[in-house]
Amino acid sequence: MHETTLMQNLIATVMEAVEKHNVTRVNRVVLSVGKLSNALPDALIFAFEALTQGGILQGAELEIEYLPVIARCRACGREYQADGFPIICPDCESKNFTIISGDEVYIKSIDIDCKKE
Amino acid sequence: MARLDIKQDLKALNNAIAAENREKFASHNIYVINVMGSPGAGKTTFLENILPELSKHIQVVMIEGDLATRNDALRIEKTGVTALQINTNGGCHLDAKMIENQIQKLNLNSIDLIIIENVGNLVCPASFDLGEDMRMVIVSVAEGEDKPIKYPIAFLEANMVVITKTDLLPYLDVDINVMKKYIADINPEAAVFETTKKDGVYKADEVVEYILEQVRKKKGK
Numbered sequence: 001m002h003e004t005t006l007m008q009n010l011i012a013t014v015m016e017a018v019e020k021h022n023v024t025r026v027n028r029v030v031l032s033v034g035k036l037s038n039a040l041p042d043a044l045i046f047a048f049e050a051l052t053q054g055g056i057l058q059g060a061e062l063e064i065e066y067l068p069v070i071a072r073c074r075a076c077g078r079e080y081q082a083d084g085f086p087i088i089c090p091d092c093e094s095k096n097f098t099i100i101s102g103d104e105v106y107i108k109s110i111d112i113d114c115k116k117e
Numbered sequence: 118m119a120r121l122d123i124k125q126d127l128k129a130l131n132n133a134i135a136a137e138n139r140e141k142f143a144s145h146n147i148y149v150i151n152v153m154g155s156p157g158a159g160k161t162t163f164l165e166n167i168l169p170e171l172s173k174h175i176q177v178v179m180i181e182g183d184l185a186t187r188n189d190a191l192r193i194e195k196t197g198v199t200a201l202q203i204n205t206n207g208g209c210h211l212d213a214k215m216i217e218n219q220i221q222k223l224n225l226n227s228i229d230l231i232i233i234e235n236v237g238n239l240v241c242p243a244s245f246d247l248g249e250d251m252r253m254v255i256v257s258v259a260e261g262e263d264k265p266i267k268y269p270i271a272f273l274e275a276n277m278v279v280i281t282k283t284d285l286l287p288y289l290d291v292d293i294n295v296m297k298k299y300i301a302d303i304n305p306e307a308a309v310f311e312t313t314k315k316d317g318v319y320k321a322d323e324v325v326e327y328i329l330e331q332v333r334k335k336k337g338k
Contacts, residue, residue: 002210002241009127017121027118038244038270085269086302095305099273103244106126111118 003043006105007051013107018056021114026060028111034067034102069102131245134213138220138248145225148332149233151247153271154255155264156237159281161189163255163312164234166319167328168196175229175332180219182211182236189234210241213248230332239268251331254307257282262291265299272303279324283313 014029029048033039041064048062069082075094082102088095126132142149154160164179171177179200181190184207193200201219203211216233223231233249235242243252254275256264259282265272272278278300286293293311300309312321 002244005212006127009130013123013125013127017123021121036270036273038240085266085273087273095302104126105128107123109120109122109124111120113118 003039004047004051006039007044007047010048010107011051011055011057014057014110017110018112021112023056023112024115025113026057026110027113028061028063029057030063030065030108030110032065032067032104032106032108034069034104036069036099036103037105039105065108067102067104070100071097071102072100073097128244131213134217135246135248138213138216141220141225142231142248142250145228146336147225147228147231148251148335149231149247149249150251150253150328151233151235151242151249152253152255153235153239153242153275154237155239155260158237158255158257158260159312160234160237160255161192162319163279163281163321164232165192165196166312167321167325168193168198168232170322170325171230171328172196172198174329176227177230177232178223178228180216180231180233182215182234184208184236205236209236209238210245211235211247212245216247229336230328239264239271243268243271243274250335251276253277253279255279255281256296257285258289258291258293258296259285262293262296263299265296265303269303272300272307275304275307277308277310277327278304279321280309280311283311284315 071082072079073089074096076092179193190200190202252275310324
């Protein structure tokens, strides 16, 4: 459900860029989604399509790239990719860690057509 | 066609407001707890029972999140504690802006502890920082011992887990030690407590002590 909130923020951010750059059409929005973000791709796409009806973003493709979860072991300091739960250091097997990345949701880029000057 | 790099974090707005809330709480030495759990986990019952004890020692205010009703706030007010109600009108989580709006109504100088009861949901609330010091997850034994591994993100970010309704264990096919092992697997640093109701008496003394200790630690700084 909070995917709708994320997509509202996405549309507001893209619309700022659209206004700033005289954009005539948005072809694609590339979104980076961390695997720990609790954001479901199907729900993101559904919300994006529903919220962009009738506007300049209608018909734009939402491309989702996944970001792995990177943790740093608090026992031995190693940084490692965590592929599931529980998260365990592959070197020292400690379960104490700090998440470095993997919970973010951000717009990476947009592909646009602009008005010719 | 051109490609425009944006690199804009979609949670940035919420995180920025959460940081402001956190600063405001810190400047008034207020400790803040964000309580999460499934519908029916026993969040409000737990709070109703610990609030009278906490209130003997410190000044507490509750912020209640609920989709549609004021039921929980009314229950809390019967304990004598002020409860502000947020209705999300179907929204699945509280966000930092909603908290900012509520704290404007409070005289922060006279408060030691704010407890925020999030919307009953173990998924979405975990993704929204409110500016709290502590994340508390409430889970009842009746939900099944595997709840922590089914909803790992909520448990991953919890500082404290309270396992409720342990008096039901004789009637359930649930092993509380397995539940605790799952919690420790995901988050070995979380402080884990149990509550129980026996002969009509709700027992949560250790939790109350632990919370008071955290509040005093922040005050002491």
